[in-house]
Amino acid sequence: MGIAGQEGIAATLRELYARARASVLASVLEWDEPTLKRIRDDFADIREALRGARPQAG
Secondary structure, eight states, rough: OOOOOOHHHHHHHHHHHHHHHHHHHHHHSSSHHHHHHHHHHHHHHHHHHHHHSSSSOO
């Protein structure tokens, strides 16, 4: 997954990815749109937070 390290945020991201994966796979058997939407929203929030944390060029 491209996550370095075993502690702190790396461990948290690994847990998040594992739980998201399990939820997505479970939705193959029984569609759970609210859960999938929450997962999508969580990843969008993380993406925006990481974008905001980047050093600005220039």
